[in-house]
Structure formats: C-alpha cells, structure tokens
Ligand code: GDP
C-alpha cells in the first residue's frame with residue numbers, strides 16, 4: 115500500500131525527522147493563500163500522486179511570488195503523471211540545497227532482513243545509480259535483535275559527513291526512520307533526496323513510504339491513509355464477488371475458470387501479440403449470475419475491445435456453461451465481440467448450443483486466442499483508417 119509524500123512527511127514529522135512546512139492544496143487559489151500563510155519568499159509546489167519521478171514529469175516547480183504560485187499550480191493540477199491525474203499538490207518552503215543524498219530502508223529477501231541503503235548520489239533515480247554505478251550504493255543489513263544502536267547509526271552517518279554535528283543529526287534521522295519503518299509495518303521508507311542545506315542542516319525534501327498490506331489490520335492509523343485507485347476499487351469489488359481479479363493495461367478481457375488456465379490464457383494472448391486487460395478467475399461454478407457479475411466487471415473497463423472466455427469443463431459441464439452464457443447474455447447489453455472456447459466434459463454439446471448465436475466459438479485455445487487478437491487488430495485498423 116502506497117501513501118502520498120505529504121502523508122509520509124506527516125509521519126516523518128511525528129517521529130522527529132525534519133521536513134519543511136507544507137500545506138496541502140486542491141486549487142490554484144488555495145495554493146496562493148498557502149503561499150501567504152507560509153510567509154517565505156521561495157516555495158516549491160509538488161504534485162501529490164501515488165507514483166515517483168514527478169520532478170521529471172514537471173510535477174515539482176519552484177515559485178517566488180504569488181503570480182508564479184498561481185501559474186505553477188495551474189500547470190501542475192492539469193498534469194497526468196504516469197497515468198495518475200494530479201488532483202492535489204503541496205506548497206512547501208523551498209530548501210536552499212547544498213547537497214542531495216539518498217537514504218532508505220527496504221526489506222531484502224536475499225539477506226532476509228531489513229536493509230539500510232545509502233548513497234551520496236541523491237536526488238536522482240536510485241535504479242539508475244544501481245545500474246550504472248552500483249559501487250555508489252551502500253547497503254547494510256539490520257539485525258532485528260540489535261536494530262540501529264547509536265554506534266552503528268554514527269558509523270553509517272560518517273559515510274556522508276565529517277562534521278560531528280551533521281553525523282549526529284544524520285544518525286538521529288537514521289534511527290528515527292528505522293523506528294518508523296518497524297512500528298508501522300512498512301516495506302519501504304525512502305528519503306530521496308535527503309538534503310544538506312547551505313547552512314548545514316539536514317532535511318527530508320522528499321518522502322516515500324509503502325506498507326505491508328498483510329499488516330494493515332493491525333495498523334488502523336495507516337489504513338486510514340489508504341486512497342484506492344479506480345483499479346484497486348474494482349479489484350476489491352471483484353474479491354467480494356468471489357473472483358480473483360487483477361487489472362492490466364491491455365484490451366482483451368479474459369474470463370477463465372482456474373488460476374492456472376488464466377495464466378496460460380494470458381501467455382497465449384502475449385504469444386499471439388495481444389495484450390490482456392485483466393486476469394479474471396471466476397472459479398468453479400458457471401452459474402449465470404456469476405457470468406453476469408464477471409462480464410459487468412470486464413465491460414466496466416473502457417479499454418476492453420473483445421472478451422475471451424476460456425473454460426475448462428471438468429465437474430462443471432460445458433453444456434451447462436453454454437446455457438449459463440446464453441442466460442447471462444439475455445441480461446447483458448454489449449456489442450463487444452465475445453470469443454468462447456469450451457473444452458472438457460460435454461464440449462460438443464456446449465459448442466452446439468452456442469452455434470449461430472452472438473458468440474464466436476472456437477475449438478482450441480490457440481484458435482480462440484488468435485480470434486481475440488485478430489479482432490483487436492481489425493478494430494485498430496478501422497480506427498486508424
Ligand atoms: P520526485 O521527482 O517525485 O522524486 O520529487 P522530489 O521531491 O524528489 O523532487 C525532485 C527534485 O526537485 C529534487 O531532487 C530537488 O533537486 C528538487 N527540489 C525539490 N524540492 C526542492 C526545494 O525545496 N529546493 C530546491 N532547490 N530544489 C528542490
């Protein structure tokens with residue numbers, strides 16, 4: 115579970131990690147009055163979206179007067195960053211940056227522990243540093259029984275600084291961030307950049323935290339920060355209906371019984387050059403109500419251009435599935451092509467029932483997949499010409 119920068123900074127602040135004052139705003143005029151309230155000359159406006167790389171996308175801007183604040187706020191609030199429309203931003207005091215560093219705690223599956231990662235190359239994408247100059251990233255596994263006592267915190271802090279004042283300040287930040295990470299069941303706590311200002315103070319200029327979903331039940335204060343994306347809301351709705359559903363970015367909606375079959379259906383789609391819109395396992399039964407629910411889920415997605423129904427009839431018989439589909443589609447109105455592949459018990463009977471209906475019937479999985487992919491390609495050709 116992800117939270118916004120301003121929420122992470124509120125947590126930082128409550129643990130004594132220094133952050134600049136910030137005000138959350140939803141409109142340009144709110145941003146202007148926030149600028150007045152902060153009462154400083156220079157501020158930074160920052161898009162609050164649940165994704166990184168905002169700076170590069172134009173979501174982080176300096177402003178030095180009210181007019182500029184208004185214009186920058188308008189610009190930022192009209193952005194969509196990596197698919198996330200910007201609905202809010204923070205206005206925060208601009209830091210006078212002398213140097214930028216990277217600090218984070220993550221869970222490392224290789225060492226089966228939390229590790230502290232530090233780099234003097236802050237402010238830039240850490241993946242880039244890891245790829246191009248891995249020697250510039252230091253990582254230290256944290257023993258859960260020892261944690262981060264003063265002597266270790268100071269030892270690590272010497273990596274960035276020589277002055278005892280700054281070493282102690284950083285050591286304190288490292289310890290507080292570790293405590294926050296542990297006490298809130300986080301799986302990431304990242305400061306990128308942690309900056310030293312020209313007067314030597316340390317400040318978390320950016321803050322990113324994610325939390326373990328399996329621990330949410332015991333962290334109500336974290337759960338309260340949860341802001342679901344449209345896709346996550348759909349996934350929860352699907353779960354309530356008893357489906358395994360995962361949203362994806364393609365345009366072929368899949369309705370499959372069994373997780374293994376769902377996986378191989380997606381592999382097949384990819385093999386033939388298509389892109390699945392989802393992973394949907396409807397489970398054992400093929401009752402018409404279930405099919406109706408599943409189709410509603412799929413058709414709710416504007417990007418779905420064709421639906422591929424891939425059913426293996428084991429205990430559920432294919433003729434029952436066919437009857438279920440026919441029943442269900444009396445209640446569903448859609449022009450979207452539906453490809454059906456039925457295999458297993460009573461498959462011939464099943465297919466016969468679907469002959470000369472609105473369904474495109476395929477015999478094999480590869481035939482069905484090719485039909486679905488072909489439908490999308492034809493659509494694309496038509497919309498292009
Ligand atoms: P991200 O791009 O989503 O990671 O957003 P960040 O909060 O990390 O901001 C990106 C970059 O903008 C930082 O690395 C800084 O170089 C710059 N920046 C952010 N806040 C300030 C600030 O208060 N003062 C100055 N001078 N630069 C800032």
Ligand code: MN
Nearest residue numbers: 237306307320
């Ligand atoms: Mn950052």
